[in-house]
Amino acid sequence: MMEAARQVFSTTGEMETFNFQGKTDPFILYRSLEMDGFSPEEIDQAIPRFKELYFKILEQNLIQLGAELLPGLMDVLNALDMEPTIICGLLTGNFRGGAMRKLDYFGLFNRFSVGVYGDDTWDRNQMPLIASNRIRDELGEEVLSSDITIIGDTIFDIECGREFGAKTIAVATGWTDADELKSHNPDFFFHDLSDTDAVMNAIKVSIDTIHV
DSSP, X not given: OHHHHHHHHSOOTTGGGOOOTTOOHHHHHHHHHHTTTOOHHHHHHHHHHHHHHHHHHHHHHHHHHOOOOOTTHHHHHHHHHTOTTOOOEEEOSSOHHHHHHHHHTTTOGGGOSEEEOTXXXXXXXXXXXXXXXXXXXXXXXXXXXXXXXXXXXXHHHXXXXXXXXXXXXXXXTSSSOHHHXXXXXXXXXXXXXXXXHHHHHHHHTTOOSXXX
């Protein structure tokens, strides 16, 4: 993102000191570049060019640097596929093109039936509502907030789920310290997803129909 910003805006703004954890891609751009004098309108106008460069650089980095799946992810996805009442969705602050490239590196993008991305909103807390509306509109299923489980590795994932009334599962495989995650009182906490049965039980607890 910094290299793409450098080419498009001739600056990275505040990105080098900005904490990316749990932030949406557009929020990172707005907050970093506004401090360098760019207006939201100027940023919006340049975002298509930014995306084009960012996705190209991202693809190159994924190949050159390599990437690895975190423990337990594939087993949990496979277990979710076996549950006919569960819809597995992707809720991410990444632009859709960035998320697609990251997941397609492992052949995983199509494992998610619905997605909400940074293209949809800069505000992560709006994403669960967008997800429930998208499930209704695209899949024909009505979803209550209590039907949704948010799984994430930052305090912002916990906060967006709690604000919507969803259940939250925090996983300490990201950059956020385990104790900090637990201090925000997620409904469930795991150091990683390696215990498939425990993770699936956490997803299923008190949920009667559909989960994202």
